[in-house]
Amino acid sequence: MEYLVHIAVLICIYGILGLSLNLAVGQAGLLSVTHAAFYGIGAYVVALLLIAVGLNFFIAVPIAMILAGVVALAVGVVFSRLREVYYVFGTLGFNIIAYSVFLNWDSVTRGPLGIPGIPRPEIFGFRFGENEFFLILATIFLAITYAVCQFVTSSSFGRVLRAIREDEEVTSVFGYATHYHKLAVFVISGMLAAFAGTLFATYITFIDPSSFNLNESIFILAIIILGGLASHRGAILGAFLLIILPEALRFVGFPSDVAAQMRQVTYGLILILLMLYRPQGIWGEFRM
């Protein structure tokens, strides 16, 4: 039972990550491979604020999100002119740079030693110490994220985004400042990824750079590709499947070192098969 609660919390966290990336990729066609960086910023800022300053979690979260938003703004501006695969490599590069910063900026992040002892969230004296209560908090966070994404997509802003996704030139010809739209959605997307990071930091109570590297960004991308691009429910489905699958494989009975590699094989095969037979993902509405 505890085990299922734990998995549920992870699904919430990765669900938020998937939803956030989906805004950028599925709605605006910005194939970013750097969301782990924003995830990391959210986690580190909250960790530091909670430990060093003793700030309350619920005040630290917006601060972390705003900081991530600022970075996302910078990243979005810098990469706004890149297209398609070049955008992918640009953001990939940023992720690697961000990871280097997490790893090398010892004085702040403690580098490879990480930050342990992050306290669980507290509000009005109530501490989300038990995992069951944390799950409730995580679900609330997920619901908030879902609502925000739903709001973005069903608004006229969202419609413009989809038009940009389908054909940016035409949309700008019609007088829309496509630049700003894409930037805005990217910033929101980054802030939501940081939102997930704040949950992550206080759940595991320990963070280190290895959780925020390129592989993590690729994993988040795989979640939405599997679940379905441009579909909010798809993002959550993708998170659900990609979290549960490796856990289920544990019980299948492979010898455990082979098991871990089999996980990778399955994961790679999923990507190949999806691209071959269903590139929009399971519940997706947008084909790349």
Next chain:
Amino acid sequence: MDNSAKFIGWAAGIAVVAAVIVFMYVGTSTPSETGPITIGFIAPLTGDVASIGSVARTATELAVEEINSAGGIDGRQLNVVYEDGQCSATPANNAATKLINADRVIAIIGGVCSSETAAFAPTAMQNKIVVISECSSAPNLSKTGKYFFRNYPSDAYQGKYAAEHAYNMLGARNAALIFHQTDWGTGIKDVFKQRFTELGGNIVVEDGSPQEARDYRTALSKVKVANPDYIYAPTYPEGGTVLLRQIKEMGINSKILAGDAWSDTRLQKDVASFDLDILYVESKGNVTDEFKSKLLAKTGGDQVPLCAPQVYDATYILAEALKKAGTDPDKLADAMRATKYDGVSGHIEFDANGDMTVAEYIVKRIENGTAAQVQ
């Protein structure tokens, strides 16, 4: 969206949930008073540190086989469930959660990386699961909790010893630091740097790289220019072998002092022909040839890397404590704390924090394809 998509989505989800429930039901064990005792094992079995993790696993298997064939724990067989920590926080945490809740282990051996241990130890403490880590060296783990033990000393000791040895015994006054950026490498390097400069020494170069890095040439160019007495190189064996070769190729004359990761037999063999002055610091252990040959027979390779002797001892220590105290967590923790064990990694006793009371070190010289104690 089209109906087939909806169907696929729901079908996939339900199938997976069903599979999980079935497997969990089948795979879950309930603790009993007779029958095997289940313990968990977490180490990186994939990824860059997999070479250490997989040999740690083999060493554990070796210990378990020996314990079981000698009668187990008062007749009960020891059963280990091995999980992959991937040297990363979330996977280690997932592994531990599964071990604790699905496999119902009463103790966990692991993790190797401090990031693994730091990620799952709090949960283990909450669930009153005894944890013994064979290789995690981050100093802050000392504060983990009453069920936590480690038979590997914190970075603070080795770095300090190396600095004092370098300054006092080897007469080094200038040192270059070439290290791997991991909890172990960075941790030891920081302590060395602090102690060495405290003693009056001078750090002329400080250059780190990721553990997977294989090109140290420009860092070594800096070393060549600075020409220090010693290069202190807390690096892992793979990178270390390459580093030594590049030192040789570039004709650098400085002597080399490294960390216990270089107790790896393969590294020692590979660098035999380099003719370099290589010393390394190692825990005063007792890695017998018997242990080495047993382990190498099982791995089929020629590496006895860091952590293998430690995890072998950790398994035995846990087994001894289980024999004395049974599976009750508090009694088991007390029995662990009262451990006095002499194993292949040395003499082991624990203090109130679960840290080793003594961290004794020796220095060995690598030459002729093997290592011999110098002092």
Next chain:
Amino acid sequence: MEIAVQIALNAVIAGALYSLAALGFNLVYNTARFFDLGYGAVAATGAYAVFYFYKTLQFDLLSSIALGILIAGALGFLIEKVVYRQLRARKASQTVLLIASLGVLTVVQAIIAIIFSSQFQTLSRNIGASRIYNVYGGVMTETQVIILCSGLSIMTALGIILRYTLFGKAIKAVADDEEVAQIVGINSERLIGIVFFIGSAIGGIAGIAVGFDTGIQPTMGMTLLLSGVVAAIIGGMGNVYGGVIGAFLLAAIENAGVWYLSGEWKAAIAFAILILFLLFRPQGLFQK
């Protein structure tokens, strides 16, 4: 002064490896018009094949290398046939192909790890035996000289083939417009198959080179690939000579960065260069 020579040599040594990576990658991109991350997979396969034949089966050096190159080429050919051909026939976008190739890389890496274990291995039987050349006070080993010469000869050979032979013209035709090329009678499928074979064979050489210079492990493909991609992009995607120059430029800046800062920032520097080029000169140094 001596040390400046050494640093320059370090750059040359690293650049030689990157250039081998860039050459094959560029050849494939030139013809098939997409970024094939599976290139990393064939590089690792080549290296491991040599490991198997040379160290495990104790074949002689030249046969082992020849076999390694052939196997790498064959694997690349196979992957093209099984995975990429269908996708290209459907006019899948570059991003879809990129993701499919990521899946390929993941699967192959995992399979190598299952068969050969994750341990680091060296290819040379006698690790200390390489001869050393003194070049104006700097140092290069025999192996490195061989790698450099191979890189330069392959570059020249490719350059000649692409420019002056009928085969090269056919490649250009297919690259420009596959349908038209087919209309004039070029069997584009067979041609692309051959190109993948040759490109992957070069990838195999790159992997083998790294293997002899430092060593092999299952994840070696990704690192080699990323260096090759950065080199190719900054040199000008698809330009054979550009890729090589880009490789040396990348190596030079990386090593300068390590010299002035430290090795900890090496990866960040490499990708910062990539980003700068993507922003200010996306077509690279030399156009196609």
